[in-house]
Amino acid sequence: MATKREVERKLRELVRRLDRSGGDVRGSLSDALPAPRVIEVAVTDLGCSYWTTLARGSMSRLHHGSADDPEIRVRLTSDRLVDLVDGRASLFQAYLTGHVKVDASFGDLLRLRRLA
Numbered sequence: 001m002a003t004k005r006e007v008e009r010k011l012r013e014l015v016r017r018l019d020r021s022g023g024d025v026r027g028s029l030s031d032a033l034p035a036p037r038v039i040e041v042a043v044t045d046l047g048c049s050y051w052t053t054l055a056r057g058s059m060s061r062l063h064h065g066s067a068d069d070p071e072i073r074v075r076l077t078s079d080r081l082v083d084l085v086d087g088r089a090s091l092f093q094a095y096l097t098g099h100v101k102v103d104a105s106f107g108d109l110l111r112l113r114r115l116a
Contacts, residue, residue, distance in 0.1 A: 002078035007043055008062070010085040011050055015059045026057030032111040040070035045077045072112075073103040 002010075018026070036055035043049070051067035053060040076084075080099050083089040094100040102109065 001045055002082045004043075004046055004048055004078075007046065007048070007078050007081055008050070010082050011041065011062050014085050015052065015062055018057075018059055028057075029054070030057035033108065037071040037108065038067045038069065039072045039074065040067045041081070042066075042073065042075045043078050043081060044075055045079075071104060072108060075101040075103075 018029075033054060036053055038051060038053050039059075040049055040051040048064075049066045051063050051065070051070060076094070076099065080089065080094060084091055084094065084100075089099075091100065095102060102112070104112070
């Protein structure tokens with residue numbers, strides 16, 4: 001099991017990578033989710049949550065705790081999160097096998113599916 005410190009480091013790494021990614025990546029993400037979305041990540045085995053706002057293909061800074069009213073909620077274990085950020089696992093495959101749970105509107109799920 002990964003530690004809270006490692007999970008936070010990996011989430012911050014993910015935010016930084018998105019910020020540094022090319023315009024194509026951010027543009028695709030912005031096209032898929034054009035309106036700002038609050039995204040919460042619940043790390044089930046550590047009992048902690050983090051959230052950020054995704055707008056125009058970029059994420060705001062990472063916040064500790066639960067968001068007031070997230071549009072997208074992702075639930076997974078600490079090890080799965082580390083594997084996903086490090087590229088050792090596929091988000092789509094983890095979602096299909098139930099290792100990652102995503103709670104979002106049907107429309108947002110369809111839009112996110114286009115990115116897979």
